Amino acid sequence: MAITKMRWYPYSVPFRHPFTTAHGTLTMREGAIVEVFVEGNGSGIGEIAPMPEFGGETLDAALTILPSIAAHLSGRTLIEALNYVSIQQEAGELPAGVACGLEIALLDALGKQEGCSISTLLATNAAKTVVAANAVIGAQPVEAAARQAREAVAAGFRCLKLKIGHGLYEEIERVAAVRKAVGPEIHLRLDGNEGWSFEQARTILAACEPFAIQYVEQPLRVYDLSGMYRLRQEVSIPIAADEAVYNLESARRVLDWQAADVLIVKPQLVGGLRVGQRIVYEAAKYDVPCVVTSMIETGVGLLGALHLAAALPYITLECGFATLPLLADNLICEPCSLQHGILVVPQQPGLGVTLDRTALAKYRRTIQ
Template identity: 30%
Template structure:
């Protein structure tokens, strides 16, 4: 059988505190699909259910259900179509309610297809892909993490994303202090992970008016699009949404409500390249900018997100792709790594991240 599945627990160097809880370990599943000639495509499922992803047991069940269906006949039939956006046939029904699992299956097939064609995955997805992407560093609003933000800036990062705490006042105080330390040239963005209410978000916006934030991400609960539209109008602050977008159709709802300026798309949480491409096209139709981020995945998931961002040409705003620095150990021998605040797409075929490290 050409497909196999392994599970990994990714330990963070330091627990990451967010407004909805603390993340210390990430459990992910890595799917390997071979073509019989020695080439192996890799995909990853990294559900994070407290942040809008599917339930972990549902993801695992879907992957194990899909595994025996990934026969030689199915894999070669899909590869023979030579289309990056080709649907997954009978597997679409199996994976319909588990986008992280779908992303893993489609991702492994795409990696394999790109390897067979001798091109980077980004080039398979779009011949006009951008080879360099600016990325943000990630920290939380704790005192210790502010020092890590300063270290990231010293190493060349030009954008810092701060994970807000449940207390907007604590977050605003940390940002005011950080802005005073880094000056006006560094872009600062904040992610509240849908944890605040309208009054808290307004107070935060007023307290940080002079900080000149790049944007505030998901300040209000997932369904409160009208609240985020009102927040935009009242404060003039740019708003991004993440948890409010889990299907391409959600982008249309955000645009119709005028609830945001930017949509943050996680390939794993939307189901991979096919739905991400649809969501990005709809976003542009609605006049919304797009930022692609990971979900603290291993090297496999991060590489897929990076190639997708490159294929979408997202070179004008920092993308959220550098979370590998948070991990104690990674999943492949040559993960894509940022340098001076940018990630480069190598000329290596497929994901270009080396071999899977046993674990």
């Protein structure tokens, strides 16, 4: 089946409450749903949802290249289109978010054509049917963070990720309060979002060693791989590379530098599901585990990342998929089944979800 046309629908969905990290406070999530149509009235949907804080890519810049991409994909088969997207992405001609959104849409259409889920398309063996997720707690005052942590555990989460701000002793106090609130058995992660100097990171992490931290994400700036390596030698808390993993080559650099104990793989940031898959397999050669994480996309993008995690046997740690409740709407018709910290992977063909066009119209964003 050949591709007949492409459409894209920019959106702007508000957060239910302002969400604060070391990068700043978010009140709105912007992106675009992209739809690829094939002969016979079939179609597939994907999501382009860059964040300027991660790599500098903007939505407006991403959207300007879509008319040209649509012209290049018209008349190609889905496999030909997937190969074209990969070639363009590897050559640096496609922004990561655009490549990711197009790939998800093409895989969604291909899964429907083949009668199987995206995770089945990607898997070499049987794909998982469920994936464990961590809850996310924003960088907020001590009492609020502890309260949210207790609520997450009461809802069944066994792993929490605490966003860290720019402070020092108040950050240590927040970590201590959250650990006390949830007890010793819950996995607790920290996320620095590049917010610390080396000395701050060493001081905070050394003080947090008694709190059984599973790992800390990106405590230092993206480019400071030597600092990440040194930090691994000086504190016992494992170090995870997050923003430093923005494509396959960057992941290889992190691994070569021995700069991280864990890699965080965000499909929107690295350029798609199949690039994410290659990163996970590369990391496995170094015995470095990976965690697949959303970038607070709507349901379309998050389900794409969920299918990636389900397809990979090396993904055994909790993944960052409990982010849909942060948004006012997820833009999909089906409820995303998250129970007791476990996400059910849709088994229907493709993504396994349908676009909520009424919600999309409500949150439609005007292109500048």
